[in-house]
Amino acid sequence: MPKTISRNGAYDLDRSSIDYDSVKDPGHGNTVAAWTGVFIILVGFIVGCIxxxxxxxxxxxxxxxxxxxxxxxxxxxxxxxKGGKKTKAKA
Structure with a gap:
C-alpha cells in the first residue's frame, strides 16, 4: 500500500487504496440483546456503588x-x- 505523509509528519495510509465496500459497519452492538446486557450491568454497578x-x-x-x-x-x-447477525470475517 502506498503511504502518504500527513500534516504532522507521520505516515498515513493512502485513502484512495481503501476498499470501503468491503469494510462494512459492524453495528457497534446496537441490538436489544446488547443494550439489555449493558443496562443490567449498569444497574449492578449502581447497586454495588451504593x-x-x-x-x-x-x-x-x-x-x-x-x-x-x-x-x-x-x-x-x-x-x-435478539442480537446482531453473525458475519464471517474475511482474511
Missing amino acids: GVVAETPMLLWAGLIICILGPIVGLVMRAAG
Whole structure:
C-alpha cells in the first residue's frame, strides 16, 4: 500500500487504496440483546456503588452478582435471536 505523509509528519495510509465496500459497519452492538446486557450491568454497578458508600457488604455482593448476570442475559438474548447477525470475517 502506498503511504502518504500527513500534516504532522507521520505516515498515513493512502485513502484512495481503501476498499470501503468491503469494510462494512459492524453495528457497534446496537441490538436489544446488547443494550439489555449493558443496562443490567449498569444497574449492578449502581447497586454495588451504593453498597460501598453505605458500607453494606450485602449490597456490594448483590451488585457484583447483577453485573455478572448482565453478559449472561445478553448472550442468552443473542441466542434467542435478539442480537446482531453473525458475519464471517474475511482474511
